[in-house]
Amino acid sequence: MSAADLDLLKVTATDLAVGTWFNDATDTYPTVVLGADAAKILGVVTTGTQVWLGGQYVTVIGIMEPSALAPELDMGAFVGIPAAKDLFGFDGSPTTVYERSTEQTIAQVRELLPGTVSPEAPQNVKVSRPSDALAAKYAADQAFTGLLVGLGSVALLVGGIGVANTMIISVLERRREIGLRRSLGATRAHIRRQFLAEALLLSGLGGVLGAAIGIGVTATFAAINGWPLAVSPVVVGVGVLATLVIGAIAGLYPAVRAARTPPTAALSS
Known part of the structure; x- marks a missing residue:
């Protein structure tokens, strides 16, 4: 009490x-x-x-x-x-004693409070700042957010490498198909667009599936702990868009490599 x-x-x-x-x-x-x-x-x-x-x-x-x-x-x-x-x-x-001050007067008030609260024994007065605890909590939140962003960036990088490897293997395995299309009149631009579209489709499906799994895990964890679920549609959209960008970058080299494949070399392999 x-x-x-x-x-x-x-x-x-x-x-x-x-x-x-x-x-x-x-x-x-x-x-x-x-x-x-x-x-x-x-x-x-x-x-x-x-x-x-x-x-x-x-x-x-x-x-x-x-x-x-x-x-x-x-x-x-x-x-x-x-x-x-x-x-x-x-x-x-x-x-x-609780007291609120502006940022500019905190140091001055901190010096005056002990003698004001207890003039006979100012040394027994302990002055603390709740704002320090809030600042520490904010710093911890920022560090945790930075860690999650870093982990997400690594995951995107690994995913991009996976898309690139998959598309390069696809180019190597479909050399005959590429040569046949070129011999039937397909241009290099057609081949580039085909393989780039495949890379975008692959990364897009991965992004949507990853976002769905992430939302599901978040919802399950929130339900177990009795927390309200808060998922920003903007964040989900940015995540899927990032996977498309990474997929486009990762699929660009395989697409260019496929387009440069000579029809005679592809059909003879």
Whole structure:
């Protein structure tokens, strides 16, 4: 249980899932606002429920959303300061002070806070920045995204090499077909377009199949963990387009090689 000021939600940028926060009237009564995790543990989903707190029943008037800046609030049960003094013996001395500053004044405020909060023992005051934790989380997310992009690039490269090898083998195995078509009047441009179209079809089918498997694995993993499924159609489209581009590049050399095959050499092989 913690005594909370009226501005706690504003300072920590935390929203309410249901109910209301304390005001000048409700913070004097035996009422409580529960953090998101505390409400789940207690099984409270609506306001008006009474919970046993500090040796007496208090009425739930609000349930908070998960707090990004101050996740420790999620396990809290908060009462107004006047009620905490009257009902629970709170002496009015805060143990934690939340403060918001602009980026330009953070260093200055950090120096002033210990002496302001505890003039008699400023050395006992620990100042931390939730924004540092958020910055670290963002950096970790960026590193993880970069890792996935790198793995995807390697997969595309391997796929492109596979398409190129498949098309080169196809050219070697179909030399008679190429020679026959050339002898019947097909130009080099016709041969190039044929093998390039085959490379695009092969890579396109692989891209669509890979995207379908990826969506299926993502949906299964999300269902197992109870997460909502979020797949961007733009990302899927870009992935399939990337496979087509890689396939076109990989199939270009085999197509040119097939087009340069002399009809007499192809028919005599």
